[in-house]
Amino acid sequence: MTDTLLETPLAKLHGELGGRMVPFAGYSMPVQYPAGIMTEHLHTRAEAGLFDVSHMGQAELVGEGAAAALEKLTPADVQSLKPGRQRYGLLLNADGGIVDDFMVANTGGRLFLVVNASRKHIDLPLIESVLPAGVSLRPLPDRALIALQGPAAVAGIATLIPEIAALSFMGVWEGVWQGLPLIISRSGYTGEDGVEISVPAEAAEAFAKTLLGLPGVQPAGLGARDSLRLEAGLCLYGNDIDAAISPVEANLVWSMGKRRRMAWDFPGADRIRGELDNGPKRLRVGILPEGRQPARSHTPIHAPNGEVIGLITSGGFGPSVNGPVAMGYVVRQHADDGSALQLQVRGKFLPARVAPTPFHPRRYAR
Amino acid sequence: MAEMKFSKDHEWIRVEGGVATVGITDHAQTALGDVVFVELPDVGRDVTPGEAVAVVESVKAASDVYAPVAGKVVAVNDALVDNPGTINAEPTGEGWFFKVELSGGLPDDLLDEAGYQAFVDSL
Numbered sequence: 471m472t473d474t475l476l477e478t479p480l481a482k483l484h485g486e487l488g489g490r491m492v493p494f495a496g497y498s499m500p501v502q503y504p505a506g507i508m509t510e511h512l513h514t515r516a517e518a519g520l521f522d523v524s525h526m527g528q529a530e531l532v533g534e535g536a537a538a539a540l541e542k543l544t545p546a547d548v549q550s551l552k553p554g555r556q557r558y559g560l561l562l563n564a565d566g567g568i569v570d571d572f573m574v575a576n577t578g579g580r581l582f583l584v585v586n587a588s589r590k591h592i593d594l595p596l597i598e599s600v601l602p603a604g605v606s607l608r609p610l611p612d613r614a615l616i617a618l619q620g621p622a623a624v625a626g627i628a629t630l631i632p633e634i635a636a637l638s639f640m641g642v643w644e645g646v647w648q649g650l651p652l653i654i655s656r657s658g659y660t661g662e663d664g665v666e667i668s669v670p671a672e673a674a675e676a677f678a679k680t681l682l683g684l685p686g687v688q689p690a691g692l693g694a695r696d697s698l699r700l701e702a703g704l705c706l707y708g709n710d711i712d713a714a715i716s717p718v719e720a721n722l723v724w725s726m727g728k729r730r731r732m733a734w735d736f737p738g739a740d741r742i743r744g745e746l747d748n749g750p751k752r753l754r755v756g757i758l759p760e761g762r763q764p765a766r767s768h769t770p771i772h773a774p775n776g777e778v779i780g781l782i783t784s785g786g787f788g789p790s791v792n793g794p795v796a797m798g799y800v801v802r803q804h805a806d807d808g809s810a811l812q813l814q815v816r817g818k819f820l821p822a823r824v825a826p827t828p829f830h831p832r833r834y835a836r
Numbered sequence: 837m838a839e840m841k842f843s844k845d846h847e848w849i850r851v852e853g854g855v856a857t858v859g860i861t862d863h864a865q866t867a868l869g870d871v872v873f874v875e876l877p878d879v880g881r882d883v884t885p886g887e888a889v890a891v892v893e894s895v896k897a898a899s900d901v902y903a904p905v906a907g908k909v910v911a912v913n914d915a916l917v918d919n920p921g922t923i924n925a926e927p928t929g930e931g932w933f934f935k936v937e938l939s940g941g942l943p944d945d946l947l948d949e950a951g952y953q954a955f956v957d958s959l
Contacts, residue, residue, distance in 0.1 A: 507895045508870035693869070693896050762873045762917075764893055787872040787895045794873075816891065816898075 478524035479614040479671040480678055487689050495587035497525040500691040507693035511789040514660055514698060515830070518620035519690030520681055523659075527590030528613050528668055531581040531597070533605035540574065540581065542600040545717065545736040547727025553578035556640045556655045558725050560717055561585075561593060566738020567713040568720065569596065571705065575642040575655055582642075582653055582668070584615065586707045614674035618681055619664035619690075619698070621833065624656070626684035627665055634665060639834040650677065659695060661702025661832040700795055701788045703756060703827025709767055710754060710783045710797060718745035719799065721754045752780065753805040756827035757796040757813075759785075759820050764794040765813040771800055772812040772819065779804050782813065790830045797827065840928065841942065842952035843904040845886075848928055849946065851938070856905045859932040860892060860923065863956045868894040871920040876912040877934055883909060885943050890933050892923065901933060905942060911935040 475498040489500030510519055537548040546559030556575040560568050570589040575582040585593045598607050628635035633643050637656040644653045653668040669677050681687055705711045711720045730736055734743055759765050764787045771780035785796030809824040841849045846864035850857045875891040883889050883903035890901035912934045916922055923931040
């Protein structure tokens with residue numbers, strides 16, 4: 471590992487905005503701006519937050535058979551993805567463990583991929599390794615990615631690009647705006663309506679400033695992004711899902727295509743089929759601690775009788791819930807909503823219960 | 837008002853009539869961010885310097901608060917439990933944590949304001 475942190479194309483803007491920079495996945499990223507995580511979180515839910523997510527990996531997959539090739543690594547149905555649509559998927563290893571989660575968009579003529587920053591050095595060679603002749607993977611390191619999230623996001627960007635207002639959730643628009651080739655998906659990682667915008671790196675700062683000039687838009691950092699996604703019940707790779715955890719255990723079976731679950735033609739299909747038939751040993755669940763004290767990741771989970779039954783994988787304070795929220799894995803016998811849990815926080819037992827996610831209602835444009 | 841002293845664990849102390857009022861510094865609350873939870877010591881507890889006696893948690897992080905002096909806890913700021921944001925708004929005023937009746941003198945390693953500022957600047 472090198473100590474040198476990479477910077478995104480918006481590094482200078484973060485400095486101007488007073489961002490507090492922290493290392494994240496090898497990048498120097500703003501955890502918050504002077505407004506603070508609480509304000510940035512609540513503002514995103516009330517109006518709109520602008521997030522720099524340029525650290526994430528972007529790539530395109532081109533050539534006849536690109537979708538079928540990607541399906542060698544994922545149980546998502548990529549081949550049925552229509553032009554102008556995006557889908558969430560999981561890359562799996564041979565044991566059915568999750569290598570990464572990703573977004574794939576059909577932009578007509580090619581697939582556009584977004585993968586996690588911390589995993590792109592693994593994902594891209596893995597994808598490369600399964601490609602047949604005629605299909606090629608092109609990393610797009612010269613593009614920035616900006617998320618504009620919240621109820622004012624789409625109205626705002628539609629004043630620049632009216633077509634965005636007509637997109638439904640997971641719809642994708644590709645086009646040229648003021649000379650800039652953009653890829654815009656109506657999606658995000660906050661539980662709010664909004665967009666993620668891929669923009670050429672050299673134009674990213676000016677474009678971000680244009681977005682910050684739209685009504686109700688304020689910058690928001692990784693801290694708010696984390697509390698927003700946790701309230702929305704969305705997984706963070708490395709915390710909530712990893713190479714040992716299957717899609718069944720992670721409660722992400724919905725991301726597997728129906729056709730794929732009939733053909734069983736993806737890595738780890740035997741394990742996944744067994745877990746679907748017999749139930750997994752452990753299951754990812756939402757967890758609401760009683761009281762005000764947050765239970766953080768790595769907090770041990772006990773049953774009321776004291777038996778250790780699991781581990782919190784993400785936990786903190788939910789500003790919109792106005793209380794602590796968490797998710798984690800428990801043995802299946804304790805995974806039903808309402809199940810009583812005891813969380814071992816700082817040497818004490820904190821009562822909690824299994825709860826449905828999202829903790830805050832998602833507001834996607836269906 | 838009595839002069840404030842500071843610990844390298846980022847607590848402040850103000851001594852009046854043999855009782856030290858203790859809180860966390862402005863630097864500490866800024867570093868933590870929005871405080872959402874505090875756990876205060878029991879009144880009557882005997883504490884020694886460096887002992888973890890309270891907990892403060894922000895949206896992002898959890899941190900111990902240490903007793904910077906020796907003595908007995910004689911009061912805690914219960915108002916913080918329902919309004920932990922007071923710690924961000926007024927860290928050295930209404931955001932105080934607890935009061936300790938001193939059992940002896942102040943530890944030698946406490947800093948004055950200039951010394952604490954120099955310490956923070958060196959971090």
